[in-house]
Amino acid sequence: MGCCVSKSQRYPILGKPYEDVMSHYSFGRMLGRGRFGVTYLCTENSTNMPYACKSMAKKPKMKYAENDMMIRREIQIRRLLSGQPNIVELKSAHEDETAVHVVMELCEGGDLFDRIIAKGYYSERDAAPVLRAIVNAVNVCHSMGVMHRDLKPENFSFISRDDNALLKVTDFGSALLFEEGKLYRDIVGSGFYIAPEVLRRRYGKEIDIWSAGVILYILLSGVPPFWAETKKGTYDAILQGEIDFETDPWPSISSTAKGLVRRMLTKDPKRRITAAQILEHPWLIEGGEASDDTSVILRMKQFRRMSKLKKLTVKVI
Numbered sequence: 001m002g003c004c005v006s007k008s009q010r011y012p013i014l015g016k017p018y019e020d021v022m023s024h025y026s027f028g029r030m031l032g033r034g035r036f037g038v039t040y041l042c043t044e045n046s047t048n049m050p051y052a053c054k055s056m057a058k059k060p061k062m063k064y065a066e067n068d069m070m071i072r073r074e075i076q077i078r079r080l081l082s083g084q085p086n087i088v089e090l091k092s093a094h095e096d097e098t099a100v101h102v103v104m105e106l107c108e109g110g111d112l113f114d115r116i117i118a119k120g121y122y123s124e125r126d127a128a129p130v131l132r133a134i135v136n137a138v139n140v141c142h143s144m145g146v147m148h149r150d151l152k153p154e155n156f157s158f159i160s161r162d163d164n165a166l167l168k169v170t171d172f173g174s175a176l177l178f179e180e181g182k183l184y185r186d187i188v189g190s191g192f193y194i195a196p197e198v199l200r201r202r203y204g205k206e207i208d209i210w211s212a213g214v215i216l217y218i219l220l221s222g223v224p225p226f227w228a229e230t231k232k233g234t235y236d237a238i239l240q241g242e243i244d245f246e247t248d249p250w251p252s253i254s255s256t257a258k259g260l261v262r263r264m265l266t267k268d269p270k271r272r273i274t275a276a277q278i279l280e281h282p283w284l285i286e287g288g289e290a291s292d293d294t295s296v297i298l299r300m301k302q303f304r305r306m307s308k309l310k311k312l313t314v315k316v317i
Helices: 064-080 112-119 124-143 207-221 231-240 255-264 296-305 307-313
Strands: 025-033 038-044 050-057 090-095 099-105 156-158 167-169
Touching: 025 050, 064 090, 064 099, 112 156, 124 167, 124 207, 207 255
Parallel strands: none
Antiparallel strands: 025 038, 038 050, 050 099, 090 099, 156 167
């Protein structure tokens, strides 16, 4: 019997005895599937409160040591960021012989783009608080030594369907604790949100600002700033870094907004604006210079129709 027990089953990754997560929670439908795990709706048996549970298998197609480190790191980062308004809260972590189960607060309001389209209208002034929430999360991460490395609209969800619901980062599967000044080389990220220095394999925390800048460009125009029919073409466009501010709708977008996009999508990471600086930008501050252009909703629907681009957002292996 012992010869059939996998290496990952011989000791607990979390450093505590195995337990049956189902003794605490009842599981429902699948909410989503990612490279590192499957997320389910679950209900706490003692309180009947709903949560989301991300179950990460201990036997993926990678070395056991790498898998264990990835799981420990994600839980460590979630605990470190606990209590922040724009970051999903960790409830508990449980481990059995085959998987680690991370229970988190449930975001029931849908992802970022779903909410925008459902509103029926969208303006620069509506985009500003969305970006503010995104950059606030990035600022908290960076101030606490965390690099997210995979910012994209799919990783942001609203806590509820209320109009003023908080927007939160939901996934930290690619995040790591970084050392200031150290350059990282492994390629991570998704599609056209990847910063050019990631493709060059020399990067730091500034890559999160680039990805947030891509999201802002999409919010304001309905299309990504760098894309092509193939992944290679998209990466070539990212490395080239030429931003289109000439075609519709950019002539009607405020110069302040375009200036912020430029500073976030600056190719040189040393010259790129920081999260703290973005939060003080005239376009972003409450009551600031964001205009009331209401045509963005049509452009957002255009972006949703570009379904073939969704294939480019898959993780880079």
